[in-house]
Amino acid sequence: MSAMAGAATQERGQAAAQASPSGESDKRRQILEGARQVFMASGFDGASMGEIAKTANVSKGTLYVYFDSKEALFEALTTEAKAGLAENLFRLDEGDPDVRAVLTRLGTSYLTMMARPEHVSIIRMVIGACEKFPRFGQAFYEAGPACGVGRLKVYIDAQVAAGRLAATDTDLAAKHFLQLCQAGMLTRLLFNAGAAPDEDEIRHRVAEAVRVFYAGYGPNAAR
Incomplete structure (x- = not known):
C-alpha cells in the first residue's frame, strides 16, 4: 500500500x-x-x-x-430529495370527507413544488444519468412518483368505500388526478419552454383538474 x-x-x-x-x-x-x-x-x-x-x-x-462512489452519492441525493417531497406533499387524512378540498390542497402544493427550479433541475439530472445507470431512474421513480400515487390511492380507496367517489381503478384514478393538475406544465419546464406558473395559473389548473376528476370519478359519474 x-x-x-x-x-x-x-x-x-x-x-x-x-x-x-x-x-x-x-x-x-x-x-x-x-x-x-x-x-x-x-x-x-x-x-x-x-x-x-x-x-x-x-x-x-x-x-x-x-x-x-459517485454513483452511490448521486442516487442518495436524488432519491432522498424525491422521497422527502412525496412524504411532505402526500400527507392525506383518509377520514377527511371533503374530497374536493383535499384534492385542491394537494394539487396546489403539488404544482407549487413541481415548478420549483431546483426540482426541475433534479429531474433533468436523473433523466440525463438514467440511460447509463437505469437504477437511478427506477429508484427516483419509486421514491417519488410511485410513492405519491400510492398515498393518493389509499385516500381515494377510503372515499370509494365511504361512497364519496365511484368504484373504480383507484391507482389509475390517482395518476389521472396528478396528470390533470400538471397537464403539460412539467414538459414545458423541462424544456425551458416557458415560465413557471404563477398563483393564478396554479389555481386555475387545480380547479379544472378537480372538475374533470369529479366528472369521471364523482359519486354520480356515468358508468
Missing part, C-alpha cells in the same frame, strides 16, 4: 470512529448539499468526487466514509 493510500485509509477510519450519530447526520447533510451544488452545475458525468469534497468542505477520506 502506498503512503498516500495508507493515509487516506487511516483518515477514513478516524472519521468513521469520531462521528457521533448527530454529527454523522450533520456531516452527511453537508456532503449531500455539496454534491447537489456540483451535480447541478456539472451534471452527473461532469462531477467528480474531488470537486464534491471541496464544495462540501470535507476531505476526500471523509467523503468516502459516507459514500463509496
Whole structure:
C-alpha cells in the first residue's frame, strides 16, 4: 500500500470512529448539499468526487466514509430529495370527507413544488444519468412518483368505500388526478419552454383538474 493510500485509509477510519450519530447526520447533510451544488452545475458525468469534497468542505477520506462512489452519492441525493417531497406533499387524512378540498390542497402544493427550479433541475439530472445507470431512474421513480400515487390511492380507496367517489381503478384514478393538475406544465419546464406558473395559473389548473376528476370519478359519474 502506498503512503498516500495508507493515509487516506487511516483518515477514513478516524472519521468513521469520531462521528457521533448527530454529527454523522450533520456531516452527511453537508456532503449531500455539496454534491447537489456540483451535480447541478456539472451534471452527473461532469462531477467528480474531488470537486464534491471541496464544495462540501470535507476531505476526500471523509467523503468516502459516507459514500463509496459517485454513483452511490448521486442516487442518495436524488432519491432522498424525491422521497422527502412525496412524504411532505402526500400527507392525506383518509377520514377527511371533503374530497374536493383535499384534492385542491394537494394539487396546489403539488404544482407549487413541481415548478420549483431546483426540482426541475433534479429531474433533468436523473433523466440525463438514467440511460447509463437505469437504477437511478427506477429508484427516483419509486421514491417519488410511485410513492405519491400510492398515498393518493389509499385516500381515494377510503372515499370509494365511504361512497364519496365511484368504484373504480383507484391507482389509475390517482395518476389521472396528478396528470390533470400538471397537464403539460412539467414538459414545458423541462424544456425551458416557458415560465413557471404563477398563483393564478396554479389555481386555475387545480380547479379544472378537480372538475374533470369529479366528472369521471364523482359519486354520480356515468358508468
